[in-house]
Amino acid sequence: DLMLVGLEEWAKWDLYDIEKKTRNKEFMKALMSEYNSVGYFHRSSYIGQVYFSNQRSSFGLEGTRPLWEYAYPKAYAKFVQKYAKDFSVPDELVWGIMRAESQYRKDAISPVGALGLMQVMPFTGYRVANLLGEKDFQPRQLLEPNAAIKMGARYLQRLMVKFENTIPLVAAGYNAGPHRVKNWLASFGHL
Secondary structure: OOOOOOOHHHHHHHHHHHHHHOOOHHHHHHHHHHHHHOOOHHHHHHHHHHHHHHHHHHHHHHHOHHHHHHHOOOOOHHHHHHHHHHOOOOHHHHHHHHHHHHOOOOOOEOOOOOEOOOOEOHHHHHHHHHHHOOOOOOHHHHHOHHHHHHHHHHHHHHHHHHOOOOHHHHHHHHHHOHHHHHHHHHHHOOO
16 A cells, blocks of 8 residues: 555565564465565565475475565566567576575665676676667666666676676676686686
8 A cells, every 4th residue: 555655665664564573474475475566576585585495395386386486586577578688698597697696686785886686896887888888877877677687688698608608607707707707717627
C-alpha cells in the first residue's frame, strides 16, 4: 500500500521491519515476493539463500522453482536482457556478475570505490563510456541500474573478446582486472 501512494522508501523499511520480527516460513515467502515487487532484490535473495537453502537442496529445481527464483532473481530483467543482447553477452553472466559483485544492490559502493550493481570502477566507467561514445558520463551514473548494467555488459563484451569467450577467465578478469588474469595465465598456464 505504501508503494501505491509513492512511498517506496517507507515500503522497503516497513518490509525490513517485518523481516526482522518473523521467522515464519510463509511470511518469509510473502516477503520475498514483496521485496521483488519493490526492486529490493538483495533482500529477497538473502531470505531465499538463508532460510530456504535446505528446502531448495532437498526438493531440487522443479520442486521449489519459486524459491530458486527468489534466491537468484532476474533483477532488472529489462535492462539485462537489452544490454546482454546488444553486446552479445549471456544474460546469465550479467546476473551472475551482479550477484557476485553487489548482491543485486543498485546503491552498492565498495571500499575501493567500485559503484553500483555491476561494481564498475569510475576509471573503467570512463573508458567504457568512451567506447560507447558517451562524452557526458559521470561515475554517479553507475548507481543507476540502466547505466550500471549497460557499462557492465559492454565491459563483459570486451573481456569475452579478450579471453576468447572463456567464462571463468572473463569472470576473473571482471573482478580482479584483465591484467591479473594475463599474469596468472603466464605464471600458471591454462588450467
